Amino acid sequence: xxSSDLTELLxxxxxxxxxxxxxxxxxxxxxxxxxxxxxxxxxxxxxxxxEKYLYPLFSFVPKLIRSQxxxxxxxxxxxxxSKLAGMSFLSLGDQLPKDFSKTExxxxxxxxxxxxxxxxxxxxxxxxxxxxxxxxxxxxxLAALNRADISRFKQLRFS
Numbered sequence: 052x053x054s055s056d057l058t059e060l061l062x063x064x065x066x067x068x069x070x071x072x073x074x075x076x077x078x079x080x081x082x083x084x085x086x087x088x089x090x091x092x093x094x095x096x097x098x099x100x101x102e103k104y105l106y107p108l109f110s111f112v113p114k115l116i117r118s119q120x121x122x123x124x125x126x127x128x129x130x131x132x133s134k135l136a137g138m139s140f141l142s143l144g145d146q147l148p149k150d151f152s153k154t155e156x157x158x159x160x161x162x163x164x165x166x167x168x169x170x171x172x173x174x175x176x177x178x179x180x181x182x183x184x185x186x187x188x189x190x191x192x193l194a195a196l197n198r199a200d201i202s203r204f205k206q207l208r209f210s
Contacts, residue, residue: 057201058193065189081175092176100169102188110195113203136166
């Protein structure tokens with residue numbers, strides 16, 4: 052995959068996401084599930100925070116880290132800090148809908164509990180504000196990917 056392929060893919064995903072989100076109203080965006088789950092607005096805020104958090108991985112790692120061993124240590128530190136901040140794995144296998152297919156069931160592993168620094172605030176979100184912040188984060192990511200040597204991403208692994 053080349054840098055332009057990756058950029059094209061991310062741009063396509065971004066435009067598809069935008070089309071889906073334009074159908075969402077602020078009322079739908081701020082519906083908090085009774086089970087304590089996140090609203091759609093919180094999910095969007097989390098995705099933007101996560102992309103911003105991962106930006107150094109796209110921007111600096113391909114340039115600065117020349118060894119998988121160094122990246123493995125960085126990955127270990129990132130995982131340890133995330134766990135200290137509350138990240139954990141939640142298995143929800145017993146809560147799956149009855150109509151889940153066997154294929155979906157075999158692919159489902161559960162979900163993560165976000166570390167504190169990636170958790171969105173429980174507040175009322177504005178769709179236009181969220182879309183603007185998401186677009187800004189995505190533009191920064193795309194710019195970093197366009198500057199990066201994409202072959203470096205093929206050489207390095209990060210959990």
